[in-house]
Amino acid sequence: MKLQQLSLFLENRPGRLGAPLEAIAAEGINLMTLSLADTAQFGILRLIVREWERAKQVLEHAGWVVNLTEVVAVDVPDRPGGLAEVLRVLESAGLNIEYMYAFSLRRGDKAILIFRFEDPDPAIDVLKTAGLHIVDAEELFSHFP
Amino acid sequence: MQTELWNDAAGGFHPVSAPDFLPEARLQEVQLRRLRAVVGRAYAHVPLFRQRMEDLGLTPEAIGGLADIAKLPFTVKTDLRDTYPFGLFASSMGDVVRLHASSGTTGKPIVVAYTREDVEVWAEVMARTFAACGLHRGDILQNAFGYGLFTGGLGAHYGAEALGATVIPVSGGNTERQIMVLKDFGVSALCCTPSYFVHLIERAREVGVDLRELPLRVGVFGAEPWSDAMRAHIEAEAGVKAYDIYGLSEIIGPGVASECAVQDGLHVFEDHFYPEIIDPETCRPLPDGAEGELVLTTLSKKAMPMIRYRTRDITRIISEPCACGRSLRRIRRIGRRSDDMIIIRGVNVFPSQIEAALLEVEGTLPHYQIILTRERGLDQIAVEVEVTAEVFSDKIRALEAVRARLAQAIEHICGIRVDLRLVEPRTIARSEGKARRVIDQRNI
CATH class of the missing domain: 3.40.50.12780 (ANL, N-terminal domain)
Structure with missing residues (x-):
């Protein structure tokens, strides 16, 4: 039910984002999505890729410090209020979101929300109980050729 | 005369x-x-x-x-x-x-x-x-x-x-x-x-x-x-x-x-x-x-x-x-x-003190370097510390906390506030013999 997310430390200066992306592209690894969180001084690049083991190996070999985190993907209808509905569920259950990001699928009318919880398992239970659909890796990557 | x-x-x-x-x-x-x-x-x-x-x-x-x-x-x-x-x-x-x-x-x-x-x-x-x-x-x-x-x-x-x-x-x-x-x-x-x-x-x-x-x-x-x-x-x-x-x-x-x-x-x-x-x-x-x-x-x-x-x-x-x-x-x-003593704004600082502070926070000594500059006439000290797998997190808050802990430990030991910068692994030059820990760009 959970996805493996890779995180990399980047300095916040020109050209730093391109290097790791080129390194995995050179290995023919396709990105599902990414998110970048930054401060004035540094940034954290978070990646969702199908072949995360190989991507991790490639990046670590090239010298990056890579962190592996379990995140939860939820799909919602790609319309106004889609995200708000999920947030209401999490809020009423008193669950704290460490961070989140979202993207739309190329085909279909779905948006995918990626959540990072301190402890993902209770959150998954809450989301499921509320009738929301958790997207696992197999399903997510089936949208890609 | x-x-x-x-x-x-x-x-x-x-x-x-x-x-x-x-x-x-x-x-x-x-x-x-x-x-x-x-x-x-x-x-x-x-x-x-x-x-x-x-x-x-x-x-x-x-x-x-x-x-x-x-x-x-x-x-x-x-x-x-x-x-x-x-x-x-x-x-x-x-x-x-x-x-x-x-x-x-x-x-x-x-x-x-x-x-x-x-x-x-x-x-x-x-x-x-x-x-x-x-x-x-x-x-x-x-x-x-x-x-x-x-x-x-x-x-x-x-x-x-x-x-x-x-x-x-x-x-x-x-x-x-x-x-x-x-x-x-x-x-x-x-x-x-x-x-x-x-x-x-x-x-x-x-x-x-x-x-x-x-x-x-x-x-x-x-x-x-x-x-x-x-x-x-x-x-x-x-x-x-x-x-x-x-x-x-x-x-x-x-x-x-x-x-x-x-x-x-x-x-x-x-x-x-x-x-x-x-x-x-x-x-x-x-x-x-x-x-x-x-x-x-x-x-x-x-x-x-x-x-x-x-x-x-x-x-x-x-x-x-x-x-x-x-x-x-x-x-x-x-x-x-x-x-290797550094005198900055009248305070004596030794790289060994900085090392002691980094070691205290991280448990092991990360690669680091001390950069001295002079901005608007005032000496500035920055400490660059390479991020290690031990301290890296996918959460900004956690990394900011690491940065703050490192800076506080240095201030506590050396009595001087430093600009602490986390840098990417392997970005600080390695040297063969004694590491060049201090980069003095002050042009005294």
């Missing part, structure tokens, strides 16, 4: 300066008498010194002449750390009237002590320092050295009072207030670190104050190395004569040596502090004129005599007579040190 450089307001001889003009033979007589006394005192009261003398088969009677000082064992900074806090005191606490402290090579500071006589000697040498810089009774001195454990503030304070000048104990920092005092109180002389004064000049300009139009006449600068180019800048921008003074807490604080009107080397107050130059590798004494490490012996200190203290400052002794008429030998201005 001499009368105009002496400092009585009436143009005459100022009594405070009398020992600066002793004939050589008389000076050496004083030095030898005091050297014998201080060696005897340290031998009698400081176990570490006595032990080292015994190891060398020496007693205080070994001092027949001044040249015999070369037989004596050295004292080094780690001796102060190893005997922390009071192990090198030669007086009982009942006779100690003051303690100061400065940073040591690890987390612990080094502690120095003064008897009432020591405080008087300190005031005397600082009065002679200010006199050599052209101050006299009637001058208004803004003392912007920090008051507190640092020896700069109180050392300058007592000296200026002993000279008869008017002291404004404004202490360090709060640049706006410094500028107001400078402007409103008719300040004629100011003392602080040179880098802080450059900052003050710039800040004054920003708020529309031209220091050249104020009565300020003399700047007395010390506690960190600075260059002739910086002096030229200060003198032109502030309309002052800028003097370099030298001292260190272990010996007494400021007041060990001072420039005179000639501004060509610093006269060592050698009736109280006996200077030697040694080769820092072989520890052999070098003749006057040769460059090496400055070694100082306190000839009159009571509470904490320092015998042949290795300062780690590289300089040479100038024994040629000075145009000012002082018979005291001079040392060249200090440009570099023989160890």
Whole structure:
């Protein structure tokens, strides 16, 4: 039910984002999505890729410090209020979101929300109980050729 | 020539300066008498010194002449750390009237002590320092050295009072207030670190104050190395004569040596502090004129005599007579040190302290480097630390917390706030032998 997310430390200066992306592209690894969180001084690049083991190996070999985190993907209808509905569920259950990001699928009318919880398992239970659909890796990557 | 450089307001001889003009033979007589006394005192009261003398088969009677000082064992900074806090005191606490402290090579500071006589000697040498810089009774001195454990503030304070000048104990920092005092109180002389004064000049300009139009006449600068180019800048921008003074807490604080009107080397107050130059590798004494490490012996200190203290400052002794008429030998201005100590805004910082702080937070020592820059005249210290797998997190908050913990640990140990930057792994240059931990871009 959970996805493996890779995180990399980047300095916040020109050209730093391109290097790791080129390194995995050179290995023919396709990105599902990414998110970048930054401060004035540094940034954290978070990646969702199908072949995360190989991507991790490639990046670590090239010298990056890579962190592996379990995140939860939820799909919602790609319309106004889609995200708000999920947030209401999490809020009423008193669950704290460490961070989140979202993207739309190329085909279909779905948006995918990626959540990072301190402890993902209770959150998954809450989301499921509320009738929301958790997207696992197999399903997510089936949208890609 | 001499009368105009002496400092009585009436143009005459100022009594405070009398020992600066002793004939050589008389000076050496004083030095030898005091050297014998201080060696005897340290031998009698400081176990570490006595032990080292015994190891060398020496007693205080070994001092027949001044040249015999070369037989004596050295004292080094780690001796102060190893005997922390009071192990090198030669007086009982009942006779100690003051303690100061400065940073040591690890987390612990080094502690120095003064008897009432020591405080008087300190005031005397600082009065002679200010006199050599052209101050006299009637001058208004803004003392912007920090008051507190640092020896700069109180050392300058007592000296200026002993000279008869008017002291404004404004202490360090709060640049706006410094500028107001400078402007409103008719300040004629100011003392602080040179880098802080450059900052003050710039800040004054920003708020529309031209220091050249104020009565300020003399700047007395010390506690960190600075260059002739910086002096030229200060003198032109502030309309002052800028003097370099030298001292260190272990010996007494400021007041060990001072420039005179000639501004060509610093006269060592050698009736109280006996200077030697040694080769820092072989520890052999070098003749006057040769460059090496400055070694100082306190000839009159009571509470904490320092015998042949290795300062780690590289300089040479100038024994040629000075145009000012002082018979005291001079040392060249200090440009570099023989160890890795960094002096930043008057605070001594050792890379080993930074390492101790990083180690404390991370458990293992990450790759790091220290970068020194000078922005708007003020020294800046940045510490770059490579992110390791142990501390890396996918959460910004967690990384910011790591950064804050590292910065706090450094501030706690070194007493100085640093700009702590997390950098990507393998971005700090690796070197074959000894890592180059300090990148000094200050162009002193």
